[in-house]
Amino acid sequence: MTGDPVGGPPPPGPPAVPPDPHPAPPAPAWSAAFPPGPLEPWPDTVRWQPVSGDLIWVELLRLAAVLGVLLLGLAVGWALSGHWLFGAALGAVVLAGAWRVVTIVRAVHAWGYAERENDLLVRHGLLVRRLSIVPYSRMQFVDVSAGPLERAFDVATVQLHTAAAASDARVPGLRPAEASRLRDRLTALGEDRAEGL
């Protein structure tokens, strides 16, 4: 065990990333509020695509459904028993819901994906931030799914599966046209570079 940086010469600095054919466009407006941080490595070579803002509504409606059931149950319990604990729980749920609304908006903005020459990058998460780098050649299959709520807002989810269970490359909130474009591109690239194991 040595204290040297991994693998010999100290690397920090511009990382070795295959050059992206597309030059980085001006950053999307929302990114001004989120300065390049832990979720945005290699700002020079990676062009992050945001997901659709309509995903916020999908997530909010999902939250509303859960909150509605919870609040109804608690309210009925409070009305029947009159115990103050139910009231306190009700207040706590309302507060948690309000906090969650804020985080949903921020979390949707934190989702992003980027197509590079050889791999797909997906980042997400606010509390625990995650970035996945999945080579196209490792792709086993692609899922495109859209639940009723997602369909109502005209968005879909694309998920890339590899042979590793831990791989985590899901991109929600894509416009259907973009979702099918991504799916076709991924399958085409996957076939080109097919590799499996």
Place this chain on the structure above:
Amino acid sequence: MSQGQHNTDPHFPQFPALAPSAPPAGPPDGPETAIAPPGGPGQQLPDRQAWGGEPRQRLHPLSPALHGAKSLFVVIAGLSWSTLSRVGFGWFAAMVTVLALGATVLAVVSWYNTGYHVVGRELRVYEGLLWRRTRAIPLERLQAVEVVRPLLAQLTGLAELRLEVVGGGKTEAPLAYLGVAEAAALRQRLLALAGPGTAPGPQPATTATAGPGIGHAASPVPPGRALHDVANRDLLVSQLLTPQALLLPLGVAFVVAQFLSEDSWSFIAVASTLTAMAGVLLQPVRRVLDDWNFRLARDEGTLRIRNGLLETRAQTVPLNRVQTVGVTWPLLWRAKGWLRLRLEVAGYAAGEPDDRNRPDRLLPVGDAHTGERIVTEVLPGVRLSGLATSLPPTRARWLRPLGRRAVGAGLDERVFAARSGLVTRQLTVVPYARIQSVRVTQGPAQRRLRLATVHADTAGGAGAAALDRDLAEAWWLAAELTARAHAARHPG
């Protein structure tokens, strides 16, 4: 289940004429007729082609008897001690007999309807009476083959053949049971059909685990070269040096004290207590039984692992199917300087309920020198002692006050190595060519400290993770792992 299964077999009842009492066919002859070139006429009419070429074969006629005997144990365990005490011995025996007979009848019916044959590069397994199922197992996806011989099978000269296929939630197609010679022949044939994955070692490397410039690539490997035999004495000592075995005297003392004080030596109490104690000791005892006579050999491009006392297993793993190699140094073994080696193959999914069915042992116990030798054999060009790993930055001590110096990660020439564990030290070695995806995660505490964790995911096992690296280094590491994985997969 998995891909490659379909339920369309309208011709199923036309089982090829093969008398049920006929002895199991020996080594299947004339496979060439069955192997239709891909895209050839055999593709359109696979069934007819197959029937013309190779008859569907049945499992060994003794298999139902073995299955019945196996169910006897299950029935007894299911009825348990308390039932025995409640209904008395006569009724208990009657219940066991009825249930076991029923199971045997079912086994006979299922045996009659089970068949297999090789079609092209597929193994087809037919089974089921009411719900017919045809499984077509593409052999290019074969990860490992295992011949398992439980005690009863050893007495009757039978063996079970297990195939591990990528994407299978569990062991695919356990063919239970075949004659030993037949099982060995079928294994040989399946591995040969599995294609370049099992090509002889000196062949040009199809994967980057065996890149150019390796000593092994130059010298042809004699078939079945023995690599290492584990001494049974070492195995026993190693399993005595486990927490379970060391705490056993305490447990015995406790039980004896309780009996002496309560004065109740009923048969049920004794039997139940013994069962409970056996449960605690199960793991070390199982390890001893499973790893008894552990022998490791290398045959061309495959690794042969044989082990077991009551149930012998012969596992064949093509070397380029090895996804990760794990090294463990348990605390109690450190005085001896011993280590344990594990290997992960893609087929052994986490969905396997029984840990025993994931025969991932590469070396149950051995000293540092042996470990180093075997790792070099499995991952050419990798020296265990030469794997340099670096510590996370000093500020990571806020997250790991004690264990900071125990974790580390390093990029070797061909592999990514990650170290972890303060008490039980572990090292995970992932060849770059086996990396499926790279992930960077950062929890809230890590964000405050500007740290991040880099994961290298593999198809089998949990992969390796470089814990709590400096953020800039984590990005570099992720980029480097991605680039090296890409380079390793596309040599030249």
